[in-house]
Amino acid sequence: MTQSRFNLALISALSLAVLTGCGGGSTANTDNTQIPVPTTIDWSEGVFEPSTSFAQQCQALNEKHWLRSWSNETYLWYDEIIDRDPALTDSVADYFQLLKTKEITESGANKDNFHSSLPTAEWEAQSQSGVSFGYGFKLKIISATAPRQAVISYTETNTPASNANLSRGFEVLEVDGVDFVNASTQADVDILNAGLSPRESGKTTNFTFKDIETSEVREVTLTAQSITSQPVTNVKTLANSSVGYFQFNSHNAIAEKPLYDAFNTLKNSNITDLIIDIRYNGGGFLQMASQVSYMIAGAANTNNKIFERTIFNDQHPTFNPVTGQRLEPVMFTDEFIGFADNPGLTPGTPLPSLNLERVYLLTTSNTCSASEAIINGLQGIDIEVIQIGAGTCGKPYGFYPADNCNTTYFTIQFTGENNKGFGEYSDGFAPQNTVNNERLPVRVAGCAVADDFSHQLGDPNEALLAAALNYRETQSCPTATSTASQQGFAPALLADTPAVIDTRASTFAQQNKILPQAKNR
Secondary structure, three states, rough: OOOOOHHHHHHHHHHHHHOOOOOOEEEOOOOEEEOOOOOOOOOOOOOOOOOOOOOOOHHHHHHHHHOOOOHHHHHHOHHHHHOOOHHHHOOOOHHHHOOOOEEEEEOEEEEOOOOOEEHHHHHHHHHHOOOEEEEOOEEEEOOOOOOHHHEEEEOOOOOHHHHOOOOOOEEEEEEEEEEEEOOOOOOHHHHHHHHHHOOOOEEEEEEEEEOOOOOOOOOEEEHHHHHHHOOEEEEEEEOOEEEEEEOOOOEEEEHHHHHHHHHHHHHHHOEEEEEOOOOOOEEEEEHHHHHHHHHHHHHHHHOOOOEEEOOOOOOOEEEOOOOEEEEEOEEEEEEEOOOOOOOOOOOOOOOOOOOOOOEEEEEEEOOHHHHHHHHHHOOOOOOOEEEEOOOOOOOOEEEEEEEEEEEEEOOEEEEEEEEOOOOOOOOEEEEOOOOOOOOOEEEEEEEEEEOOOOOOOOOOHHHHHHHHHHOOOOHHOOOOEEEEEOEEEOOOOOOOOOOOOOOOHHEEEEEEEEEEOOOOO
16 A cells, blocks of 8 residues: 555645745735734744744744744644743754654653754755765764774775775764864864864865774875765675665655665565664654655555554644645655655656565664664565664654754654564664663664674675674674664763764754655755
């Protein structure tokens, strides 16, 4: 069963309703007459005007009131927000950061770590075409505070990083002359963040790297540019062509056609087992996760079964507060949708399927949201999921990206349950033999294995992939190690020093389950 035609119709309808651009102190009525935008707005605690009263009215106070009302209408934990007078907060961005819960989970983690925003143009470029600013390397930050540790996890082809012969396993030592490992002042860490997270093309940054295998130290100068990600790579067969493998990095719009091609290739290879490497996949389109799950399990296992039932806050038990549509579950999707502007295949084309009863998933703490939905969705229909690696990040939540005045906001609006009614994995999923875990994850069959930066992804000798291949033959695991450390590195120490972060916020925005609203994806 599929929902793609319904969702495409929904996308088209919403596209007509979305306002674009902002300007001045008035907004246009349907007859093009100008409606004055108020410069002062009365605030009463607990009293909310409809968010539509302030939408696309691009003065700071009106934008804050739109955020306040929109959060009250759609935020999953709306009743845990402290209602504050918007006029008393300096900026729109500062006010947005106040519009979230401060509660913690049973294990002591923040309940909401996923509150973020991006310039709308930047978000549309990332989600629709996979384009972002950078150098072409994906960095794994093992420790964000001194003594810091960060290593390249993979590089994109034909980028400054790959052209400089950088690859998985190069550790960061310096950025623009600042000691990455030991920098202790905020000024130095600001230099690190600016160099590692460029906000525009043309920024030139000097790096010093060390190859963790050979200890070779290399100094390179990289110039940031628009980087087009490759969300699906390394499609291959292993173990005498009986096992399929591919690396799946993002549920973004341009991943749909490569996923279709990957499953077609592996189907034609007559594989009997599948390993999907989602260790760095932070999420994206929820319905793409349902497509992947269908292509794993096939029609007989998924027909008329729910992939995920979306649940909004208690003000909206029947109708979707964003679209106005009656709430319907996301089913396992068996046809091509066409998420991208140029999808490469006709929407409605049937998807290939492998008709498997089990799947191996390689995971780390960077495996989030829509990727976790694959685990939960398949477990809901009794497909055996074997998890190899580290525990996932724990994000059973999602949102509709919402544009207002050229900023797209991401705020948690729904959670989800699988076909069996289960959906509480806010501490993630973890292999059954995971040790030294202070969280309370949902345990899954498989093996706890530390990420291995001494081998390239897709190498059968890389620790996670090797463990999956071994488990397939022996149903046994290597000796469990703390997955808080990574192969080639000592466990990170904690220190009271400024943290290195991705200041572009795109990481947080992408680590989520997304439902479509127009093309603001």
